Amino acid sequence: MVAALLVAPLAPIVAGLALVVGDRSARAVSRHTAYIVSLVVTVLALLACVVIAVQRPVLDRQWVPEIGMRLHLAVDGISVPLLLMTAAVGVLVVLHARHEQPEGGTPATFFGCLLLVIGGGIASFLVQDAISFFVAFEVVLVPMWVLIGRFGDRRDARERSRAANTFVLYTVLGSTLMLVGILTMTFAAGTSDFAGLAAHRLPAGQQTAVALILLIGLGIKVPMWPLHSWLPRAHTVAPTAGSMLLAAVLLKMGTYGLVRLVIAPLPDGVQRLAPYVATLAVIGIIWGGLVCLVERSLKRLVAWSSVAHMGFVLLGLMSGTAIGLQAALYANIAHGVISALLFAVVGGLKHRWGSDDLDTVRRSLRDISPRLSLALVIGFAASMGLPGLAGFWGEVLAIFGAWSPGGDRPLGWFRVLAAVASVGAVLAAAYALRVLRIVWQGRAEGGAPPAAEPETDAHGNEWLVAGALSVAAIALGVVPVVLLHTTSDAVTHLMAVTGR
């Protein structure tokens, strides 16, 4: 079963490279071939991930002994949900890319880049070694840049390249800072293994400095306010499949990195910085919510809502309690599912409308396209934290966690933050309903509702993707126990290790 550990990340990466390289050969790879190869590989990766999740195999070999770097592949309760989500969203993204393949390059390049991102995502959730994590983290960068810069929105070439460059520059800055932090810890501990890093405690002052560097570096990826401005740009321009990956995989690598590299090995530093980071998180919640109230571009609005939701994840992480950490991990997964769903639907709408301007008067989606509108309603209802859908548990439990923070965190201040965060949840309701009022209900003035137009509704792969993500959003909301149990032991262990 150790083979699954290698198949899961390497199959997409190798296949992705093959597709991109094969595309350069004399006879270009056909669209059909690229699709079939990608589908087979992602399904294979998903199966491998399921095997890994069930069997929990471990691969631990010496790799670069000079710096204590090991080839250590394994999973625990924290990474299993992320791993499964990445692999599952990978399959869905490939399915969706078949339905909506953007112009700007050959299909093989497009699918190849998707596979590289998926493979890199899977690898980063599998490795148990800080330097390997950094490498996996970097693997996704260039393919994502290609996806945004070449396959992005065709209407504005300048904006496209700008968004792609902003994304790359921001992320590289973040990962450079992360590398500095990782190397500091690695040379202090003599190993780059996560467990080794967590076991070796730096002095408190040093911890604070390293934690600060890592928080800035990973905060860019999460993204944490005020380091977020690459995200709305990238999301707005990126093709639908790219947006889904960005939301479901790339942002998750940031929060996962925070848990592994900051919260576990640097508890004292986190303790000291937590009030500030939590404050930034709550500012992000409010800031994102407010921008969404007046944002005109629908895709951008969904991107902004991501900023707000990741604020809840950060707030939970910084609360220093088991309940907050559980909430953060839950909200992390929930956000991946909900955003992927929303981007799939909104991307489809943009494709149909030719733009995503909310000020354009359109007919009510609920009457014209019942399937798309159902998915849209589920997505936005989940996004505003409606119970019974994925978003609810993470947000409520994060507020519970922040209300009684752990360690020596300032109680009063965290309570203020919890109260403000609950106001942010109201903003989420306001902007979600704003979108539904404009898009779902339309702007008719009396008269009979328009008739359904089944031919423009979601079909085939698009309906499959939206339906699967909707079902996932409902399942996470109705049965939170499964996911919470998966992460529970690892969280308890983590809380014990970090001294509380």
Added chain:
Amino acid sequence: MMLGDGRFDSSTLALDFALQPSHLVVLLPAAIPVLVILLTRRSAAAFVVSATLSFLGLAAAIALLAQQARGGAVASPGTIGQLPVGPGFSIPLHLQVDRLSVLVAVAVGLVSWAVQLFTRWYLYSDPRYRQFAATVGLFTAAMQLVVLSGDLLLTLIGWELMGWCSYLLIGHESERSKARRAAYKAFLVTRIADTPLVIGLAILALGARSTDLGVVVTHWTHAAAHHHTALAAALLCLICAVAGKSAQVPFQDWLPDAMEGPTPASALIHAATMVAAGTVVLGKLVALLELSDPARLVLTIVASVSMVGAGVLAFLQHDLKRLLAWSTVSQVALMLLGLAVVTPRAGADLGIAHLLSHAMFKALLFLMMGWLSVLVAGTTVERLSGVLSKYPGCRRMVGIGLLALAGVPPFAGFVSKDLIIDQAARGGIDGDTSARIAFAALACVVLLTAAYSMRMWLILIHRTGAQRVQALEVVEDSYAVQEVGIVDMLVGLPPVDQHGRPIDGAVAQPAPIAEVEEEDDLLVHQQPGGGARFGLQLLALLSVVGGLLIFSPMLDVDWKHPNGWLIGAGLLLMGAVALLVRMMSVGTVYGDAAARVPVFVRAAASRGFDVDRIYVAVVRPVVGLAHVVTRLEGRLDAGVQRLPEASAALARRTARLHTHRPTTGLLAVSVGLVAVGLMGVILW
């Protein structure tokens, strides 16, 4: 099926099985949306599914009631299992089955079933009937979850889901902008009121280290003495949310606007779900409410102000559906007062008793209002005036509903209202401030209720010649029922002479015989189906005899010591008020007693005294702030975008040093080398 293997005890009706009736009460209505959306494509199929499942839901509630009465009910059945959130905090997510929650569950199931049956007729040709039926199912499930919840988080789930369902139902006719706005407003106002709810629940749960209702109540009962402020704060947070959901001051204005929804939705929202949920939730925590005088006082004041104000507004409404809406605000406030005036260690029985009787007669009244509005295509005074004299078949049921609303003995409304008044009087004599305030407000509201009930009745049975002529030529526009007022009718109709006859006889004068036939034909269609009428009759019957429930052991109320003087005086005053209203109505065009009130007062009252403008004024700064934030964000983004430019410029400048003078560097190095060499030679 389970009878043989000893898993069913026929004496206590206990069932030893994972799936209890209490689960089914929630799950069966929750299955309606799933099945309707997944399996049905046509309205008829959706109706079969929703009517069957809501009937089974009612049956499950009745089975639960039987179990509870015989002592076989499981008190706290589990649901999806305990949420693992680390040591030191437990989220067991249990239900709680006790006598009050079981009674309410039956009432909710009954009203929901009646509404499902009635909706099929009311929305017969509506293309969105399926969505409506599905939402009603989800709504019912959410309410049953709140009713049977034994966990603060389960309560929160049902609570928020109800808000969402009300959004869907109110915005059902979303092709009308008024309905869209009303739905948005209803959701946002209640959601804003819910903001402190999570905080309040967090205080209660984190204090008790559990979200289990029993644990929370036990913990805070002991801790109340030391943590008085925390308890009061938590309860005030809850009361704020309750005021939002139950449309109490200052959140009251969403409810009359919610009349934009189809009438069955109003019946559901007003009678058994949503607005009544506040009473249920506070009823579960009434033991804590008794311990916190500030919270009780705030609740009393909020409810008293809402009750009297809504009573006045109800009397002045031009739209009779809105009259019923305001009367709901008033009656729900009465239930909340029933909770605020309880004596220590008493349960929530008073408030719940009124909730039950209100559910019956208000569902009846709203559904009858829906029926009448279909007959005359409108709900304003002009349309409805005299409708009962034209369709006498509806007369009895509307009469029962109004008598129960007014609180005339022996109807259900009288019994439950009198119990609350008695309790308030007793508390007031004992020197309790809350009870005194409550008693004063109750005295006013008894008279106001009698007045607006009487006014509505007089309008409905009124009959004029002009009204008869107009009723035949109503503008048939069911999508714009709300907007059609008297002015539109005058504009849209052909000109008439002073007797109400068309001037241009040739155009609009069909043969009289044909006209009568058409009307008869309409009458046949304009009557709900047998099932729906049975539901209405059941509600009417319960409105009459529902008061008998207080003699059963299910409700623990003191019915043996009624205050005869108080009842007598109240009835006398009610009679006097009714007479006064009758006198005011004499000689008015539509038999409307409120026509004696100056028109600007009525106009302001119809707009709810323009509270809506205050809401808008509150929201506007937020939108302004959003614009400011967006602008700041633009600046931030522009700054970030300038960074690469800046670094590129820096690179160019430094590059220029190299490219233009390629030898500078070399020269410097050579000079340096020479200098070092010289220094070496000299110093050595």
